[in-house]
Amino acid sequence: MKQIRRFTLISTMVFGLVTSQLAYNPGDVKAEEDTLGLKAEAAMIIDAKSGKILFEKNADKVLGIASMSKMMTEYMVLEAIDKGKINWDQKVKINNYVHKLSKAPNLSNVGLTEGEDYTVKELYEAMAVHSGNAATVALAELLGGSEKNYVTLMTKKAKELGLKNFKFVNSSGLNNKDLMGNYPAGSANEENIMTAHDMGLLAFHILKKYPEVLETAKIPKLKFRDGKEYPNFNWMLPGLIHGYPGVDGLKTGSTDFAGYAHTGTVERDGQRYITIVMKSTSKDERFGDTKKLMDYAFATFDTEKVLSAGYQPRDKKSLPVVKGKEDAVEIETKDAIELVTEQDEKGNYQPQVVLDKKKLNKDGELTAPIEKGEKVGYVTVKPKEGEEYGFITSEGNNSIKVDLVAAESVEKANWFVLSMRAVGGFFGDVWNGAASTVKGWF
Template identity: 55%
Template sequence: MMAVILFFGFFTGFGKAEAETALNVNAAGAILVDGKTGQVLYEKNADSALGIASMTKMMTEYILLDAIKKGRVKWDQQYSVSDLAYKISQNGDLSNVPLRKDGKYKIRDLYQAMAIYSANAATIAIAETIAGSETNFVKMMNDKAKQLGLKNYKFVNSTGLNNKDYQGMQPKGTSPDAENVMSPRSVATLAFRLINDFPEVLKTASTPTKTFVEGTKMDNWNWMLPSLVFGYQGMDGLKTGTTDFAGYSFTGTAMRDGQRFITVVQKATDDKGQGGYKARFDETRKMLDYAFSNYKKEEILPKHYQVKGSKTLPVVNGKENQVRIYTKSPINMLLLNGEKKNYQPVFVLDKTKLTKDGKLAAPIKKGEKVGYITLQAKNGGKVRFLTPEGAKSVQTDVVAAQDVEKANWFVLMMRGIGGFFSGLGHGISSTVKGWF
């Protein structure tokens, strides 16, 4: 097939410029994407590797939920507390639920502590359960990141803590001053895959408060959940992160009227350049307000759309000498208000289906794919997505609209004879004209 016109590595020239003008996000890095397709709507330093702190735990969540799905770990499985998990859990300066040295805890309870309260020792416990040690788990994290197509990342522990907080017990092969880093685009891609591959994570991530064990209450650090101090309508996830190195960071997601957006801010500040809990939520709110107010899903091309000038293709050896073609399904895309007119269809024909003369060979079945249509901005800009799969959301197959049976030998013979005499008549006519 001809080369794909729409690559997933480029921006639209329209929405990007307007978003950058309307949004002045105070953060070292930020990104705003469509939660269903991964379409990128705004970005700032999106490919810079920055600190992520406890947003690291999204990768631990992904690996755990995958292990649960595949039956390698059970929710009611019991964990016996290791020396490392116990030591970390007793550090009152870190986000933790205290673990008893002789205690046993269910994986589900540890998962909830991690997802709701960002409990670090509980996260280490999960890593040890899955991989035997946090050292082994860190390798799994980096391998999974590569598998998910992430770039500009490095995981050195399962929690997002500064390695120095491990007090010499950090994962083997990592230095005491090492930090987890990811780019905003990779953080968004991880969040996108997490909530789409394991949507059940949002039920836990959206829990405002929960009791771990009697006397240990866990309050969610995502203060944008609707019932909390910076409540935002539709907010149901996903993960905060705060360290001196990473600053105040947050991966948020909210859904209204069926439309979901994902945001990432790393090292967020206020207008005066000061970081803080409020700053990261204010900058997130800024992006979400812009998205919900200015974007909506629109039908760009309807089902059975026919491209002007390409409504039929020629057919060889068929009962008909041409076949009608149209799109198999509509193309819908999230668009900035008033932006629909700025896009045009691009028809990409599958040349492997054609003869040397550029025709389709009969027989042809109705619904048979002959190419595809994708969208291109009229100014030549491209649409950007987090994943190659997302890019396919703005393309549709072009198929045959009818059956074309192969002509029998008699019809083909008569066509040949007709062609012969047509050519002969043309030759005689030319000769006669030459006499005069």
């Protein structure tokens, strides 16, 4: 089994002369050797369904995220549409700053004309497909009133989603020095930062809540209203330079500070993985490392049934019952437990039974009546040997919990039976007491 690794997080990071302090509770700390030979400084593999972490390298190291920052705006636009705050056909008028930024040399952009109206959908596609920086700022101004206000909203949303170690200074992921003096937060030379763990968490949330994000992310070329075609920088999309079967997202990013980064996602035969690569030294390297991660995921892991439905605990197949027509009730799991695990590790999991103490009296008994299917606890699994990375969210453990229920109904005994039991119990106690007394005479 792979060992869980949560080692020291850099709590202070320097951007030139700027220090950013980040709070972190490291939890369990175990070292993980990079057995895949990755060149990227940080990397992860996550099961997109459960959030189970399958591989990590320096996942808690704070690094630049560049245009992967735009995934937060993708999330917030989709959320605003979902809540009816904005709509895809809503018009956004381009101001002078956004226009000038869209014309800035050496930046990824779709040209936007000052004073012209563009729909939210047009700007979103320019951002998601071609990583348009000016389009991102236009959306940020729509959602926040100003990019400065929007950065505050980004930070608030990141905390709501459970991200711990990050800092946003703008919406686009550019270095503030490239924003023509209009940077909304931080200093003139700062960039957005995050850990691979938090980037994976953001990707997990957006795929879980807004899977429609992939409908845009998988577009290889964007046909814009100016008649031009703008390429998607995710060259792992099928048909592109580093095409990989099943890849349909999510986002690339690169700056001098961040290096080359990639948040990828791939699906085959119903199994979807999320991959994170941060601080590669070239475009080819980031995609090469992502390919290694995806190859490793499909070659090594599979969804296995590690506990069958109807499982009965070996040492406790039934629970005692009081005030019932029967004095015990059999218990079993309601559902099976399926888990993405290494293909040769299916037998390494053992069940753990947790009874609901609120259902039991002080003697550990259930009280009739009991309905068939009534929950009396839950069963989870843990590895017999070694430890695992855990899950990207605290709720992930729920994916390996199933209800432990009564396998049959137990009716409450009628008053006469209960009375006879009470009388029998009374005389039984009297007899036992008398027998003990007589025995003491000899």
